[in-house]
Amino acid sequence: DTGVSQDPRHKITKxxxxxxxxxxxxxxxxxxxxYRQTLGQGPEFLTYFQNExxxxxxxLLSDRFSAERPKGSFSxxxxxxxxxxxxxxxxxxxxxxxxxxxxxxxxxxxxLTVL
Amino acid sequence: GESVGLHLPTLSVQEGxxxxxxxxxxxxxxxxFIWYKQESGKGPQFIIDIRSNMxxxxxxxxTVLLNKTVKHLSLQIAATQPGDSAVYFCAERISSGSAxxxxxxxxxxxxxxx
Numbered sequence: 041d042t043g044v045s046q047d048p049r050h051k052i053t054k055x056x057x058x059x060x061x062x063x064x065x066x067x068x069x070x071x072x073x074x075y076r077q078t079l080g081q082g083p084e085f086l087t088y089f090q091n092e093x094x095x096x097x098x099x100l101l102s103d104r105f106s107a108e109r110p111k112g113s114f115s116x117x118x119x120x121x122x123x124x125x126x127x128x129x130x131x132x133x134x135x136x137x138x139x140x141x142x143x144x145x146x147x148x149x150x151x152l153t154v155l
Numbered sequence: 156g157e158s159v160g161l162h163l164p165t166l167s168v169q170e171g172x173x174x175x176x177x178x179x180x181x182x183x184x185x186x187x188f189i190w191y192k193q194e195s196g197k198g199p200q201f202i203i204d205i206r207s208n209m210x211x212x213x214x215x216x217x218t219v220l221l222n223k224t225v226k227h228l229s230l231q232i233a234a235t236q237p238g239d240s241a242v243y244f245c246a247e248r249i250s251s252g253s254a255x256x257x258x259x260x261x262x263x264x265x266x267x268x269x
Binding site for chain 2: 044046073080081082083084085088096098131133143144145146147148149151
């Protein structure tokens with residue numbers, strides 16, 4: 041158990057609908073990351089936060105995607121007007137600055153299926 | 156394109172044998188590498204990591220070897236057990252600047268045979 045939790049674990053939605061996922065990192069971790077993983081592939085970086093500041097975004101993060109971490113604790117990832125190509129596992133990870141290796145610990149993911 | 160890749164997409168080993176999973180990377184600026192294990196339906200689980208100033212690091216039943224000359228990373232699992240069956244990913248990171256994201260390869264499916 042890594043301590044990172046994600047909700048929901050599974051989400052099925054119709055194309056065009058909006059969805060929102062939540063991530064709760066390990067409590068003392070100040071960095072939080074979002075990744076997307078499609079079947080048979082490794083996770084791909086989307087964005088990361090240090091405390092409440094969103095410091096980096098991937099080009100994969102289109103305008104339909106938005107992420108927030110308002111209080112520097114939990115984070116939400118919203119996808120607007122979902123498309124079938126958004127179907128994937130969305131993974132959250134957290135890490136602690138100052139740790140020797142800054143290793144990232146992953147949550148169980150949210151599996152999104154867009155019909 | 157991806158800067159991290161794996162030589163073999165699948166690997167089958169007998170229970171009790173040692174496993175070696177290989178990974179190639181192309182970005183010489185990468186200075187931190189991690190191996191993750193991912194079981195079906197779960198998120199990646201941290202196994203072991205290594206910084207570029209080291210060439211070997213050992214954990215419990217696992218060893219990571221780093222060869223910077225040929226940009227090669229390997230994960231050795233001793234006395235492989237059925238619970239080791241999973242997909243294994245190597246990941247790299249460049250610590251300079253603000254970038255903190257990991258770049259993952261496409262994974263190797265390890266199957267442990269009874």
